[in-house]
Amino acid sequence: MPSKPGDRSIPPQSGEAVMVSATTASAGGLTRRYVRDRSxxxxxxxxxxxSPLTVFRATVAGGRVLDAIERDEPVAASPLVDRLLETGSIHPVPEQPSTLSMDDVTVVTPQLGGVATVDGRIVVDDGSEPPLAGAQVRLDLNRGPAAARNAARPLxxxxxxxxxxxxVDLLDDVGIGSWLDALLPHFDDPNVxxxxxxxxxEVGSxxxxxxxxxxxxxGTRVSYVPAAALVVRTAAFDAVGGFDEQLRFGEDVDLVWRLDQAGWRCRYEPSSAVWHDPRRTLIARIRQHAGYGSSAAPLALRHPGQLSPVHSNxxxxxxxxxxxxxxxAIACGLAVSTALRLAPKLPGVxxxxxxxxxMTGHLRAGQQFAAAIRRVWWPIVVVGSLCxxxxxxxxxxxxxxxxxTTTTDVAYGWGVWAGMIRTRTINPLLPRWRPWPGR
Known part of the structure; x- marks a missing residue:
């Protein structure tokens, strides 16, 4: 389950652009079409x-690559294309046919109670009582979804x-494979x-x-994905040691971040969609979000600086x-003066x-501060409000x-503070400061 490490609706501050020079010397690899990011x-x-917003200065040859991308034409791999991919500036178009098929995929489902789905997948019984009929793997004790998923690896x-x-409902009337149609082509890139x-x-989930x-x-617009449904390259999964079984929540966030740190590309492809049954009651949703929050402290200890509630300068x-x-008046003057100072630092813009x-960066930072108050700083603000x-x-x-979102945000914060007390760390409360562009 995700730990909500960042407010997905608020990308890193737009004013925090990074300068990159780019050429188009051949880097080998795929020739394919790309869609431009909305930024x-x-x-x-x-x-x-x-994301974070990056400034690219291309050569004349690089300009032709940019022209082809904007015309929706296939382009060959190059350092420029690779850098655009790395920064989330462009995204591969998942075109068929892929070199991989459903025969190259094993579906694994961890489950506690209920009825096992019989459609060719591996079902792991995570300590159900009575034991889950139809499960291929049985854990005697409930050890959490990370351990249950790892237990299927030998099969x-x-x-x-x-x-x-x-x-999770795969929204599929013809078999469990069609939701994979838009996902498998991404794996034609061996770096994915x-x-x-x-x-x-659930609305707002x-x-x-x-x-x-x-x-x-x-630290980007999409900083995590839930393990409710995802596909991972087996070699990459093995390379990072699978899911961390010490994490009851946030094990999916941890896996993605470790894959990224190990040099694997991780992609979010919304043209494929599945359905996750929402919690039926408000109490159930509050407990769910508190559970998400409880993973913040363990994740902050494993990934220092990556779970800050605010990224700002x-x-x-x-x-x-x-x-x-x-x-x-001081706030407006400071905002305008810093905005005027940015122009010389972004030549060509x-x-x-x-x-x-x-100015947009300042406004989005305000949204980040507001979200941080609702989600993790609210106990401090409540005490301060008394006086x-x-x-x-x-x-x-x-x-x-x-x-x-205030109710579930507060519930998430409750879980964060419970986790901090248990692990004796305040890292999830600390903002992450970034230098102003040009420094």
Missing amino acids: WERFGNVVLAG VDTELIAFVDAD GLVAPRVTG PLDLGDQPARIRS GWTAGVWVAALGGHP PAARSFRLA SRRFRWAALASIAASPS
Whole structure:
């Protein structure tokens, strides 16, 4: 289950662009079509795209590659294409036929109670009482989904493993393979280690990561995917040691981040979708989100700095500190001055666009701060509200920013604090500061 390591609706601050020069010397590999990320903007030989937002300055030859991408034409692999992929600026179009088929995939489902699905998949009974009829693997004790998934590995002899939870409907009337049609072509790239579909169900669910494809990486627009449904290359799974069985929650986040750190590409492909049965009651949803939150502290210890509730720079933080401190004129002046300073640091990007970029970054940072208050800082803010009107205004503003998610956000925070007390760390509370562009 995911730990909601970042608010997926708020990408890293747009003002925090990174400069990259790019050429097109051949790198070998596939020739294929790519779709541009929704962040893509082009100004001559300069492209602004990706997550975090990156500035590319292409050569003349590189400009021709950019032209082909914009015309939806196939392009050969190159350092420029590779860098665009790495930063999430472009995404492969999953075209058939793939070199892989359903015969190259083993479906694994961990299950506790209920009725085993009989459709060719491997069902792992995670300590059910009475034992689950039809399961191929039986664990005597309930050890959690990570251990149950790992227990199926000795039975897998295919190139790919598809992990599918028992409460996931593959939305498929003709067999369990068709949901894989848009996922398998990604594995034609030998660097791809994991591909995940869109998981639909509960409105506003942290499992549903939207309708835009993405490179999955900590600190980006799509920083995790749930193990409710995902496909992983068996060699990549073995290379990182599978799921961490010490994690009851967040084991999927941990797996993706370890794959990424080991050099495997992880992709989110929303053109394939599955259905996850939502929790039936509000109490059940609150418990679910508290469970997600409980994984934050263990994940923060395993991946220092990757689970920060806010990724910002000091100038942007200063803007919001001044605003919440009751000094709107200072906040506005600081925001405008920093926005004006950004233009010289982004050569090739029109000054007006640089200004809007910085101002948008300040606004999105405000959304991040509001989400952090609702989700992890709320106990501190509640205590502060007892004696400070500023804290009360901050609490009300954070609720107003997303009233529909406040209940589950607070539940998530409850789980975060429980996990911090248990592991004796405050890492999930700490913001991550980034330098202003050009430093």
